[in-house]
Amino acid sequence: MKQNILITGASSGFGLLIANRLHKSGHNVIGTSRNPEKLQSVVPFKMIALDLNSDESINTLPDRLFKEIGKLDILINNAGFLVSGIAEETPIELGRQQFETNFWGTIKVTNSILLYFRKQRFGKIITLGSIVGLVSFPNAAYYASSKHALEGYFKALRYELNEFNIRVAMVQPAAFKTSIMDNSSSPVNEITDYNSLRGKIEKFTDELVKSAEDPMMVANEVLKVVQTAKPKFRNIVGKGTSTLINLQHFAYGILEKNVLKQLNK
Numbered sequence: 001m002k003q004n005i006l007i008t009g010a011s012s013g014f015g016l017l018i019a020n021r022l023h024k025s026g027h028n029v030i031g032t033s034r035n036p037e038k039l040q041s042v043v044p045f046k047m048i049a050l051d052l053n054s055d056e057s058i059n060t061l062p063d064r065l066f067k068e069i070g071k072l073d074i075l076i077n078n079a080g081f082l083v084s085g086i087a088e089e090t091p092i093e094l095g096r097q098q099f100e101t102n103f104w105g106t107i108k109v110t111n112s113i114l115l116y117f118r119k120q121r122f123g124k125i126i127t128l129g130s131i132v133g134l135v136s137f138p139n140a141a142y143y144a145s146s147k148h149a150l151e152g153y154f155k156a157l158r159y160e161l162n163e164f165n166i167r168v169a170m171v172q173p174a175a176f177k178t179s180i181m182d183n184s185s186s187p188v189n190e191i192t193d194y195n196s197l198r199g200k201i202e203k204f205t206d207e208l209v210k211s212a213e214d215p216m217m218v219a220n221e222v223l224k225v226v227q228t229a230k231p232k233f234r235n236i237v238g239k240g241t242s243t244l245i246n247l248q249h250f251a252y253g254i255l256e257k258n259v260l261k262q263l264n265k
Contacts, residue, residue, distance in 0.1 A: 003226065004069045008032045008050060008109060009079025011039050014128060014173070014218055018076065019045055021219035022226065030068055032061075032079065052079050052105025053097075061112050071120060074226060075113050077106045077127040080146075085187040086194050086201075087141035094187065095142040102146035107153060114161075122165045126225055127154055128218075129172040131236065139201045158233055169231040173218045174238030175209075213238055 005022055009015040010031025020043070023029045029045040036047035048064055051057040065072065080102040083094055110125060117123030132140055133147025151170065158168035190198070221237040232253070 002026050002028060003073035004028045004030070004071060005074040005076060005226070006030050006032070006065060006072055006113070007076040007078055008052070008106075010043075010045075010047065011035075014215060015078040016043075017215055017219040018078065018222045019043070021216070021223055025223055027226070028069065030065065050079070050109070052101050052109065055108070058105070058108045058112055061109065062116060066116075072113065072116060072123065074124045074126065075110065075117075076222065077109060077125070079105065079109075080128075082140070083142045084139055086139060086191070086198065089187045089189060089191050089194065090142060091187060091189075095145075098142040098146050099149070102143070103149045103153075106150060110157075114166075117161075117166050118164050124167045124169070124226070124231075125154070125157070125161075126222060126231075127168075127170050128222075129170045131172055131174045131238070133170075133172060134236075138197070139205070155233065167230060169225050169233055169235060171218065171222050171225060171235045171237065173215075173221075174236075175213070 005027050007015055007019050007022070007029060008031075010019040010029075011033035015031065019029050019031045023045045031039075031043070031045055031047050032050035033039060033047055034049065034051045036049050040047045046068055048061075048068065049057065050061055081098075083090060083098040106127065110127075113123075113125075117125075127150055129150055130144075130147045132144040133151045136144040136148075154168050154170055161168060218237055221235055225231045225235055
């Protein structure tokens with residue numbers, strides 16, 4: 001069934017891949033970018049402007065969106081960026097910007113669409129998280145924290161929107177070959193005490209990038225969630241998912257069933 005789908009951050013990386021995959025599957029895709037005019041002539045789907053760091057841009061999004069479509073079936077939260085670097089070396093302001101974009105920007109966009117989903121009594125919200133939103137790794141403290149925060153927020157939202165027939169899910173990739181490192185921000189001032197660790201992290205990161213998988217796997221996983229009427233909350237994709245993560249997923253599934261049982265009494 002053809003669905004109207006809004007995907008944020010569709011100009012590169014996972015966002016562009018997902019948008020193209022959904023378009024090829026017959027869905028009506030609208031992507032967002034801070035500079036949509038740069039891509040509009042080379043992508044087969046409609047692009048509109050959105051800046052997650054601008055309240056005005058977010059607040060005007062629904063009016064601009066619904067000039068293009070009569071209704072929206074699915075919101076895919078993908079836009080964001082990576083702050084990499086050892087935690088103590090990372091300026092607080094850079095860490096704060098990580099949260100302003102990845103967490104607060106995503107929440108604001110979601111809230112701007114929720115009014116319409118509640119009025120029509122259906123919808124689906126799919127948010128791109130990360131494996132580091134479940135288990136943190138060195139050199140990504142703020143990025144991992146922002147993804148942990150999204151996990152906690154959307155878990156709660158899943159319960160709150162259940163009675164409105166609005167489904168909430170997350171897709172959480174492991175390491176994949178994308179442009180996220182090219183678009184990352186890193187601290188400039190290095191602390192010499194971390195030089196040994198920094199070298200080990202660089203070696204680990206290089207090996208991780210070399211062994212990273214084809215990101216089309218993530219696009220296919222998102223398509224699967226799009227096509228599933230009642231998707232599970234966590235949808236982990238890629239190698240490197242440890243037994244710990246699988247146990248977390250299993251335990252959360254049990255907790256969710258119990259909470260929903262209490263809410264539906």
